[in-house]
Amino acid sequence: MKLEEAKQQFINSWGAFGTNWGINRTMAQIHALLLISPDPLTQDDMMETLNISRGNVNMNVRELIDWGLAERVILNGERKEYFTAEKDIWKVVKQIVKERKKRELEPMLQLMDKLEQTEGDKKDRHVKAFMDTVEGIKKLGKHADKTLDALIKAEEHWFVSNVVKMFK
Amino acid sequence: MKLEEAKQQFINSWGAFGTNWGINRTMAQIHALLLISPDPLTQDDMMETLNISRGNVNMNVRELIDWGLAERVILNGERKEYFTAEKDIWKVVKQIVKERKKRELEPMLQLMDKLEQTEGDKKDRHVKAFMDTVEGIKKLGKHADKTLDALIKAEEHWFVSNVVKMFK
DNA sequence: TAATATTTTCAAAAATATTTGAAAATTCAA
DNA sequence: TTGAATTTTCAAATATTTTTGAAAATATTA
Numbered sequence: 223m224k225l226e227e228a229k230q231q232f233i234n235s236w237g238a239f240g241t242n243w244g245i246n247r248t249m250a251q252i253h254a255l256l257l258i259s260p261d262p263l264t265q266d267d268m269m270e271t272l273n274i275s276r277g278n279v280n281m282n283v284r285e286l287i288d289w290g291l292a293e294r295v296i297l298n299g300e301r302k303e304y305f306t307a308e309k310d311i312w313k314v315v316k317q318i319v320k321e322r323k324k325r326e327l328e329p330m331l332q333l334m335d336k337l338e339q340t341e342g343d344k345k346d347r348h349v350k351a352f353m354d355t356v357e358g359i360k361k362l363g364k365h366a367d368k369t370l371d372a373l374i375k376a377e378e379h380w381f382v383s384n385v386v387k388m389f390k
Numbered sequence: 391m392k393l394e395e396a397k398q399q400f401i402n403s404w405g406a407f408g409t410n411w412g413i414n415r416t417m418a419q420i421h422a423l424l425l426i427s428p429d430p431l432t433q434d435d436m437m438e439t440l441n442i443s444r445g446n447v448n449m450n451v452r453e454l455i456d457w458g459l460a461e462r463v464i465l466n467g468e469r470k471e472y473f474t475a476e477k478d479i480w481k482v483v484k485q486i487v488k489e490r491k492k493r494e495l496e497p498m499l500q501l502m503d504k505l506e507q508t509e510g511d512k513k514d515r516h517v518k519a520f521m522d523t524v525e526g527i528k529k530l531g532k533h534a535d536k537t538l539d540a541l542i543k544a545e546e547h548w549f550v551s552n553v554v555k556m557f558k
Numbered sequence: 559t560a561a562t563a564t565t566t567t568c569a570a571a572a573a574t575a576t577t578t579g580a581a582a583a584t585t586c587a588a
Numbered sequence: 589t590t591g592a593a594t595t596t597t598c599a600a601a602t603a604t605t606t607t608t609g610a611a612a613a614t615a616t617t618a
Contacts, residue, residue, distance in 0.1 A: 225517055228508040232524070235501055242494055244412045246576070260519035265595080275578045280596060301586070301593065309519075311526040326410055333403055340396040349393055351428035351477075356400070358479040362546075365553050372556040378530075384556075385533050388540040414606070433565080443608045448566060469563065469616065 229258060233272070248274060249282040253291055253307060257314075262295045262304035290317045312378035320374050327367055334360040397426060401440070416442060417450040421459055421475060425482075430463045430472035458485045480546035488542050495535055502528040 223231075233254040240250025251272055256263065265279045272279075283305055286292035291314060295304040308314055337356045342349035373381070391399075401422040408418025419440055424431065433447045440447075451473055454460035459482060463472040476482055505524045510517035541549070 223505075223508050225508055225510045225520060228505050229520060231501070232505060232520070235498070239494065239498060242412045244410045248576080257523045258520045260515040276595085277579065277597075278577055281577090284596090303595080309523070309526075311523075311530050315530065326407065330403070330407060333399070337391075337396050337400060340391050340393055342393045346393075347428040352393060352397060352400070352426045355425045355477065355479075358477075362479050362483065365550050368553045369549075369556060372553070381537075382533050385536045385540075388537060416606075444565085445567075445609065446607050449607090452566090471565080 232258060246282070248272070248278055249285050252279065252282050253286055256286075256292055256305060256307035257309065259306075262297065262306045264302045264304055266302070268305075289321050310378075312381070316374050316376075319370055323367065323370050323374075327363060327370070331360060331363045331367065334363065400426060414450070416440070416446055417453050420447065420450050421454055424454075424460055424473060424475035425477065427474075430465065430474045432470045432472055434470070436473075457489050478546075480549070484542050484544075487538055491535065491538050491542075495531060495538070499528060499531045499535065502531065 233251050236254035236257075237247040237251040240253075241247050252268055255268060255271060265276060265283065268274070268279045268283070269276055283292060286307070287294070292305050292307045295306050297304050308317070334356050338353070338360065340349075340352065340356075342353075344350050344353060401419050404422035404425075405415040405419040408421075409415050420436055423436060423439060433444060433451065436442070436447045436451070437444055451460060454475070455462070460473050460475045463474050465472050476485070502524050506521070506528065508517070508520065508524075510521075512518050512521065
């Protein structure tokens with residue numbers, strides 16, 4: 223397969239993949255494009271390569287920056303803005319984990335704390351089932367939170383070498 | 391807060407949460423409803439509680455069953471079908487991980503294997519950047535695959551106790 | 559078997575999410 | 589400053605996903 227075709231496949235798949243994870247297709251495609259670009263790109267470059275409008279590029283690049291996955295780059299005497307993405311996949315994964323944890327896991331745990339205060343007699347099967355579920359989610363969520371904190375601080379080396387230990 | 395209000399909040403939040411993860415709102419809501427129901431429910435129960443159509447319940451219940459998160463239950467002399475969900479959150483998480491791994495991670499790794507065969511001179515910066523990205527994803531993905539296999543086989547106890555060890 | 563209850567299907571409608579493109583705002587060079 | 593280049597915004601258009609509801613299929617009982 224030639225490079226151009228391979229790139230296209232990579233970008234399309236990354237986009238489809240993102241879709242499954244609640245990330246919009248274009249944002250994922252722009253990310254893919256930046257990942258495989260040796261040099262920073264302008265918004266016009268992205269418009270052209272992905273065949274999308276200026277507004278679309280602009281909004282999704284901003285979103286990528288919000289997620290900490292891309293950044294603006296000032297180039298010597300150039301007037302236009304350039305953008306790059308973090309290339310180290312381990313760092314990319316950690317950054318996504320960090321953001322989703324903050325945006326989703328933490329609010330969810332707060333909700334569980336609140337729902338844990340629900341009034342009612344625990345002898346009532348309905349109250350019991352509800353409380354058990356809330357407690358179960360809270361307990362596991364707290365552990366996941368700590369585990370992900372460890373992951374975020376870890377080096378790739380740690381992760382890779384621990385794969386073996388985990389099987390013991 | 392009263393039980394009914396708490397249930398509503400739980401169901402709505404679980405639905406919104408699912409949405410962020412590429413799972414449709416209704417499927418997540420049905421799952422939430424089954425999680426907190428001490429007894430199995432019929433499709434009519436779900437239609438009424440969630441205010442959705444029969445077709446919608448039917449399709450999403452089937453989807454939950456596909457994901458291994460719910461199952462049909464035959465009740466003594468009843469004519470209608472009943473449904474329940476796995477209540478153990480650790481098992482629920484493992485099941486979701488198992489399915490997503492199979493549906494998404496594995497196909498992605500296959501694609502990386504294929505893209506790794508791309509023709510081209512590695513001295514070309516564009517070829518190099520592409521190949522480095524593909525290799526990076528492949529390498530990390532393979533490790534994630536193994537780690538998740540370990541997780542899927544693990545007991546909750548293992549997970550919970552390992553949180554501490556991971557910090558060392 | 560026929561009558562009734564229940565479940566499933568799926569085309570069309572509705573809801574939601576994404577994208578466009580042109581106007582407004584901003585930045586920069588002279 | 590001014591004016592051209594560039595970026596940003598956002599209402600409207602488009603695309604995608606989800607939901608409905610009624611007809612068809614299936615299952616159950618008498």
